[in-house]
Amino acid sequence: MPKSRSQQISLVDTPYSHCVSRCVRRAFLCGDDAVTGQNYEHRRGWVEKRLLFLTQVFAIQVFAYAVMSNHTHVVLFSDENTAKH
Numbered sequence: 053m054p055k056s057r058s059q060q061i062s063l064v065d066t067p068y069s070h071c072v073s074r075c076v077r078r079a080f081l082c083g084d085d086a087v088t089g090q091n092y093e094h095r096r097g098w099v100e101k102r103l104l105f106l107t108q109v110f111a112i113q114v115f116a117y118a119v120m121s122n123h124t125h126v127v128l129f130s131d132e133n134t135a136k137h
Contacts, residue, residue: 067130068115072125083121099124111135 061069073080083098099119103126107114111134116127 061130063130063132067132069126069128070129071126072123073126081122081123081124082119 077125078087079092080092081099082092084091084093096119100117101115103114106112113129113131114126115129116125118125
């Protein structure tokens, strides 16, 4: 049974979250796809720009991120004080 985020995340315990997002079906996010021969490196910049934009919209800070060929890792800080204002 799925749980709501309020039950999964406790800012009292830690305001930091490590988030992972993966592509499916051997899809490529960035880099060279050896099967099709296409290069998707331009997407790396898109992901970075989007992350930086989201810090302005939501009460989060990006502490670290890695954009890999088929997945991303992001370490976020949830700023509770900003969210309350």
